Amino acid sequence: MRDATTCDVAIIGGGIVGCMIARELSRYRLKVVLVEKEAEVGFGTTKTNSGIIHPGHHTTLDTLKGRLVVKGNQLYDTLQAELGFGFRRIGELVVARTEEEVGVLREMEELAHQKGVPVEMWDQARLRREEPNLSRELIAALFAPTAGVINPYELAFATIESAVLNGVELWVDALVTAIDPVDGGLRVTTRDGELTAHTVVNAAGVFSDRVAAMVGADTFRILPRKGEEYMLDGRLKGLVRRLVFPVPNKVSKGTLIIPTYDGTIMVGPTAIDTDDRHDVSTSPEGARQIFDLVRGLCPSISERDTISEFAGLRAASDTGDFIIGRTAVPGFYNAAGIQSPGLTAAPAIALYLIQQMGEDGLALVEKERWEPQVEHPVRFAQRSVEEQRALVEADPAHGRVVCRCELVTEAEVRAAIAHGARTVDGVKFRTRTGMGRCQGGFCTTRVMELLQEELDIPFHSLTKRGGGSWMVTPMGEEA
Amino acid sequence: MFGRMNRRYDTVVVGGGPAGMGAALGALDAGAGKVLVLERDGEAGGILNQCIHAGFGLQYFREELTGPEYAERFLAQVIDRDIDVMPSSYVTGLAVDSEGTKQVRVLNERAGLASIEAASVVLAMGCRERTRGSIRIPGTRPAGVLTAGLAQKLVNQKGYLPGKRVAILGSGDIGLIMARRLTLEGAEVVGVFELMPYSNGLNRNVVQCLDDYDIPMHLSTTVVEIHGRDRLEAITVAPVDAHLQPQLDKARKVPCDTLLLSIGLIPDNELARQIGIQLDPVTGGPVVSSTLETSLPGVFACGNVLHVHDVVDYVTAESLRAGGFAGEWSREIRRPKDSIQLVPGNNVRYCVPHTLSPDREHTVFMRVKQRVEPARLRVGGLMEKTLRFVIPAEMISLKIQPEMLDRFHGDRLTIDIDPA
Numbered sequence: 001m002r003d004a005t006t007c008d009v010a011i012i013g014g015g016i017v018g019c020m021i022a023r024e025l026s027r028y029r030l031k032v033v034l035v036e037k038e039a040e041v042g043f044g045t046t047k048t049n050s051g052i053i054h055p056g057h058h059t060t061l062d063t064l065k066g067r068l069v070v071k072g073n074q075l076y077d078t079l080q081a082e083l084g085f086g087f088r089r090i091g092e093l094v095v096a097r098t099e100e101e102v103g104v105l106r107e108m109e110e111l112a113h114q115k116g117v118p119v120e121m122w123d124q125a126r127l128r129r130e131e132p133n134l135s136r137e138l139i140a141a142l143f144a145p146t147a148g149v150i151n152p153y154e155l156a157f158a159t160i161e162s163a164v165l166n167g168v169e170l171w172v173d174a175l176v177t178a179i180d181p182v183d184g185g186l187r188v189t190t191r192d193g194e195l196t197a198h199t200v201v202n203a204a205g206v207f208s209d210r211v212a213a214m215v216g217a218d219t220f221r222i223l224p225r226k227g228e229e230y231m232l233d234g235r236l237k238g239l240v241r242r243l244v245f246p247v248p249n250k251v252s253k254g255t256l257i258i259p260t261y262d263g264t265i266m267v268g269p270t271a272i273d274t275d276d277r278h279d280v281s282t283s284p285e286g287a288r289q290i291f292d293l294v295r296g297l298c299p300s301i302s303e304r305d306t307i308s309e310f311a312g313l314r315a316a317s318d319t320g321d322f323i324i325g326r327t328a329v330p331g332f333y334n335a336a337g338i339q340s341p342g343l344t345a346a347p348a349i350a351l352y353l354i355q356q357m358g359e360d361g362l363a364l365v366e367k368e369r370w371e372p373q374v375e376h377p378v379r380f381a382q383r384s385v386e387e388q389r390a391l392v393e394a395d396p397a398h399g400r401v402v403c404r405c406e407l408v409t410e411a412e413v414r415a416a417i418a419h420g421a422r423t424v425d426g427v428k429f430r431t432r433t434g435m436g437r438c439q440g441g442f443c444t445t446r447v448m449e450l451l452q453e454e455l456d457i458p459f460h461s462l463t464k465r466g467g468g469s470w471m472v473t474p475m476g477e478e479a
Numbered sequence: 480m481f482g483r484m485n486r487r488y489d490t491v492v493v494g495g496g497p498a499g500m501g502a503a504l505g506a507l508d509a510g511a512g513k514v515l516v517l518e519r520d521g522e523a524g525g526i527l528n529q530c531i532h533a534g535f536g537l538q539y540f541r542e543e544l545t546g547p548e549y550a551e552r553f554l555a556q557v558i559d560r561d562i563d564v565m566p567s568s569y570v571t572g573l574a575v576d577s578e579g580t581k582q583v584r585v586l587n588e589r590a591g592l593a594s595i596e597a598a599s600v601v602l603a604m605g606c607r608e609r610t611r612g613s614i615r616i617p618g619t620r621p622a623g624v625l626t627a628g629l630a631q632k633l634v635n636q637k638g639y640l641p642g643k644r645v646a647i648l649g650s651g652d653i654g655l656i657m658a659r660r661l662t663l664e665g666a667e668v669v670g671v672f673e674l675m676p677y678s679n680g681l682n683r684n685v686v687q688c689l690d691d692y693d694i695p696m697h698l699s700t701t702v703v704e705i706h707g708r709d710r711l712e713a714i715t716v717a718p719v720d721a722h723l724q725p726q727l728d729k730a731r732k733v734p735c736d737t738l739l740l741s742i743g744l745i746p747d748n749e750l751a752r753q754i755g756i757q758l759d760p761v762t763g764g765p766v767v768s769s770t771l772e773t774s775l776p777g778v779f780a781c782g783n784v785l786h787v788h789d790v791v792d793y794v795t796a797e798s799l800r801a802g803g804f805a806g807e808w809s810r811e812i813r814r815p816k817d818s819i820q821l822v823p824g825n826n827v828r829y830c831v832p833h834t835l836s837p838d839r840e841h842t843v844f845m846r847v848k849q850r851v852e853p854a855r856l857r858v859g860g861l862m863e864k865t866l867r868f869v870i871p872a873e874m875i876s877l878k879i880q881p882e883m884l885d886r887f888h889g890d891r892l893t894i895d896i897d898p899a
């Protein structure tokens with residue numbers, strides 16, 4: 001338990017939205033605390049999505065999300081230069097099968113022009129030349145070069161690291177259970193201690209309506225919408241080089257082919273409403289829907305190529321839009337209902353919200369020194385042979401391979417732990433250990449040994465991702 | 480070791496499991512001068528190091544050894560005969576220069592990223608286990624779902640239990656062995672669930688690891704859903720129909736905190752794939768000639784990287800042969816090209832090697848698709864043999880004599896295994 005403390009701003013929720021707000025606030029002379037219920041940041045919806053930085057021409061300008069997405073997209077180049085997460089603008093194709101669908105592409109093209117999103121119409125010949133493995137039945141495509149793919153968890157880890165480096169305090173394993181108005185602000189009660197804040201930001205994702213209800217600011221409801229995703233075998237790397245969407249309609253529901261930042265092809269997501277805010281299960285129907293649709297786009301993709309699957313929950317709100325800004329409760333702000341394209345919009349959401357907080361009187365005085373850079377993690381596998389040689393020479397721990405499928409070295413794992421990983425998944429999402437073909441069959445014990453050594457905690461108290469996700473139990477105990 | 484490391488060898492072996500050690504000895508026997516074994520782990524031995532149960536070497540040493548003991552006997556010979564063994568050395572790539580010399584790229588903490596030259600190379604990288612993803616079990620993704628081999632490592636090498644109430648999916652040998660081991664260590668094994676109507680493990684393991692401990696095996700049953708948020712809480716199992724489709728109306732929930740997957744092994748062939756060596760989609764290993772040479776001249780393969788073996792004695796026999804041919808190759812001895820293609824016929828899933836030559840005796844390993852009891856094995860019109868029974872889990876080893884092939888004038892020889 002931590003000692004009770006006070007701060008200027010408390011942010012509830014360490015998803016990408018909370019992390020971005022924390023980092024933006026760290027520019028100013030404010031005491032900021034971010035509280036997160038999980039063992040690490042980014043373990044909510046932020047690590048279970050399609051990882052696309054959308055260009056912004058799928059949504060109209062009359063919604064907040066439609067406006068913030070374009071701005072968010074533009075902020076990503078600077079962010080990447082500063083934070084060093086995996087991000088590449090590989091471009092996106094919306095592909096049409098019929099003349100009627102080509103009509104829809106033209107409408108999207110028009111919307112793109114309105115929003116200042118660069119696009120290009122491709123005919124069939126161009127499409128076949130650029131993406132020879134797509135279905136021969138596709139007749140045209142709308143290409144948007146500013147679409148990108150990202151490793152969203154790396155983004156969250158680097159963003160919080162940067163925030164902490166600039167003075168933000170991070171509380172993990174700190175579920176918020178109550179918020180009460182008190183003298184001088186709002187008292188936030190968490191599983192790990194109490195904190196009184198002048199300003200509280202609700203960035204609690206699918207739980208944001210529950211958090212709002214804690215202060216009686218529940219003017220909206222979250223209607224979680226599940227999306228399943230399927231990762232395909234590394235053998236298929238390169239099959240498709242750009243994001244491939246079918247023309248949006250009732251059936252497609254945003255399902256697409258995603259050549260992820262690391263090259264692995266992923267297909268998904270579905271869009272299924274659910275009442276259960278913990279329901280991140282995958283289902284045979286979900287798989288069927290996705291693969292039926294994807295086969296029509298790229299016939300050589302098969303369900304049998306799946307190496308892993310997961311699901312995430314979109315925090316869709318009953319207003320259908322993002323809910324960002326002040327509430328009837330003084331000092332309480334929402335950054336709630338951040339459904340797709342929330343990852344893309346997150347940097348813009350932070351700026352938009354902080355501007356409002358400033359208008360309301362929060363003192364935004366810049367610090368004399370603010371460090372935008374964090375140390376970029378070394379990805380041994382992505383280096384040239386010459387660079388690899390130099391890395392091993394400088395640090396023999398780069399000569400010890402931990403994960404053989406993804407070629408991750410001991411030095412990388414140790415660095416990940418030094419930069420905040422506390423769980424097996426924390427290491428995995430920072431370094432890719434266990435993400436390859438054997439899914440951790442060979443490296444899990446080694447990763448656990450390194451966590452045990454670096455964190456100096458018993459082997460059996462290590463978890464997969466915090467909470468009750470224990471990995472092993474000592475031998476000889478009563479079963 | 481690296482300080483005085485040679486940068487040029489006659490034969491380099493990739494992988495220091497039983498296959499790698501056997502190949503190194505075979506190469507030396509065949510006259511290779513300098514032989515090197517590169518092993519990724521801190522010590523040689525491969526999978527054997529985590530198999531502390533007895534059951535190894537019944538055929539080769541005619542006594543029952545544990546895995547580490549079996550490995551130890553080979554390692555002693557390897558060291559005794561001046562074969563260089565380099566542990567903690569991960570082979571990251573393979574290339575062939577214009578003269579046909581192989582360049583093996585290896586990563587080692589002391590030597591950094593080194594390139595080693597070899598006249599011939601033997602691939603002996605073993606296999607990996609199939610995972611949850613490869614059979615697509617729907618549900619949540621809690622802690623507590625792991626492969627049987629990982630569980631074996633946790634128990635035997637780290638001294639921890641993977642859980643307290645364990646279900647096992649698949650009846651592969653590792654799963655069966657772990658059912659016994661976990662029971663002995665105080666965990667409760669609630670049952671083994673097998674999709675097929677027969678066990679995928681060796682019969683002796685079913686008897687010694689399940690029957691003797693009253694652990695039920697549910698045949699024609701599979702896991703259809705995984706439950707639990709942080710840690711596994713239960714699985715839903717369902718019987719399957721004749722087309723292996725689950726009958727969901729007969730599904731039931733089984734509470735457990737651990738699910739071990741023992742659903743098969745896959746040759747670990749990234750290195751081979753990288754350099755474009757032709758692979759057999761059925762075995763998952765390289766296509767090889769009767770000298771166990773891959774489609775890349777001078778590169779040989781043996782052990783679990785070639786095809787998955789069930790007993791290590793066969794691995795040893797095969798690797799001694801592969802090493803022998805690799806040793807010959809380094810002395811520039813070239814065998815005549817194979818003239819006969821082996822074709823898996825009725826009920827034969829695969830045979831290895833893929834081609835034969837009439838000039839010498841061959842050992843052919845094969846597996847069937849379905850259980851037959853009794854069975855008649857026919858090799859073209861050349862020979863016939865009755866077998867008491869055949870099952871997919873047990874590899875069949877067959878000797879083919881040169882005299883027999885002398886009488887054969889075709890270029891495709893089909894092997895059939897039908898009910899007798």
Ligand SMILES: Cc1cc2nc3c(=O)[nH]c(=O)nc-3n(C[C@H](O)[C@H](O)[C@H](O)COP(=O)(O)OP(=O)(O)OC[C@H]3O[C@@H](n4cnc5c(N)ncnc54)[C@H](O)[C@@H]3O)c2cc1C
Nearest residue numbers: 013015017044045046049050052176205227341342343344
């Ligand atoms: C399948 C799928 C695909 C998607 N694809 C894309 C895409 O390609 N591009 C895109 O831009 N967007 C995409 N999105 C949307 C995007 O992932 C989300 O908009 C974004 O991650 C939301 O971030 P967040 O910080 O609001 O939520 P979260 O990441 O869920 O963060 C909320 C955090 O609050 C914590 N929390 C909750 N309650 C409490 C409490 N009481 N106390 C303390 N902490 C609490 C949670 O543990 C969590 O860490 C996708 C979403 C899904 C589900």
Ligand SMILES: Cc1cc2nc3c(=O)[nH]c(=O)nc-3n(C[C@H](O)[C@H](O)[C@H](O)COP(=O)(O)OP(=O)(O)OC[C@H]3O[C@@H](n4cnc5c(N)ncnc54)[C@H](O)[C@@H]3O)c2cc1C
Nearest residue numbers: 494495496497498518519525526570604605782783790791
């Ligand atoms: C869990 C398990 C239990 C078994 N139980 C029995 C039993 O009871 N009785 C029995 O007779 N047989 C048993 N077997 C079978 C037998 O042990 C195996 O068939 C045998 O170990 C295979 O030998 P191998 O050398 O081909 O592979 P492995 O033993 O897997 O050795 C391969 C080696 O190559 C190394 N390697 C891989 N890639 C690289 C690289 N790029 N660079 C350097 N090194 C690399 C690996 O680290 C490993 O040491 C069991 C097998 C398993 C998997």
